[in-house]
Amino acid sequence: MDSSQFGDIDDESCRNFEAAVVLVGRRWTAAILLAIGRHAERFTDIRRHLNGITDPVLAQRLKELEGNNLISRTVIPTTPVQVRYELTERGRELLAGLAPLNLWYQKWHAADRAPVTPGTGGPS
Amino acid sequence: MDSSQFGDIDDESCRNFEAAVVLVGRRWTAAILLAIGRHAERFTDIRRHLNGITDPVLAQRLKELEGNNLISRTVIPTTPVQVRYELTERGRELLAGLAPLNLWYQKWHAADRAPVTPGTGGPS
DNA sequence: CTGGATCCCTATCGATACTG
DNA sequence: CAGTATCGATAGGGATCCAG
Helix, strand or coil: CCCHHHCCCCCHHHHHHHHHHHHHHCCCHHHHHHHHHCCCCCHHHHHHHCCCCCHHHHHHHHHHHHHCCCEEEEEECCCCCEEEEEECHHHHHHHHHHHHHHHHHHHHHCCCCCCCCCCCCCCC | CCCHHHCCCCCHHHHHHHHHHHHHHCCCHHHHHHHHHCCCCCHHHHHHHCCCCCHHHHHHHHHHHHHCCCEEEEEECCCCCEEEEEECHHHHHHHHHHHHHHHHHHHHHCCCCCCCCCCCCCCC
């Protein structure tokens, strides 16, 4: 593999690559996408899957994802208002594109528990 | 696509997914991987590709990547010491796994310039 | 050339409380 | 149920200067 699928590195392709990965690399974002993909389509439902996320963060992520047309938001005017989130085609394709990454992680980190060290030990 | 390749969402698969994406989602990380994959194997060489990165950050990322066995560091004791970075198999596979994401980004954002909005508009 | 050490600033995330 | 408003803590990232 010579990274041909990334085109020339010059700067543009490199930046796009960065942008894509940073976009989805924000905390909770990928997990939310996955949850919605798994048909957790209500706010509370999603939150239930993402153990530990707080309401403000979830709401923010949801707005970001909607802003990027990765998910759609539908308001159903029932008694207490209901809101349904669904993946758009763009979102579905993103999630699909993320699958290899998930596979990669499982392949290399399936056995051990916390093998990936985000920081080399911590700055301070 | 029902996200079957992610297994059950319960919590573990979801977390792994998050971990994988967050790992590579840190600023510059993916771009560095790509640069090294494109055979920019010297410190200065890599920096040259990543327009805007600063030395301390690059050094930090390099250490993190090495710590995760995504790249290898070889010191060549020439006159001024030379250091060569290369992708490990793990790193190569990660990069390969990232390709679909890159493709996705290009598919949806090839035309326009800054379509992806990380933040909802900015806090302050 | 290849980084290390510092300082600072800001974005981001978490917690808590409140509302339609 | 589905969020919003505020606040505070943290740590990540950038700039600059220094060293082997």
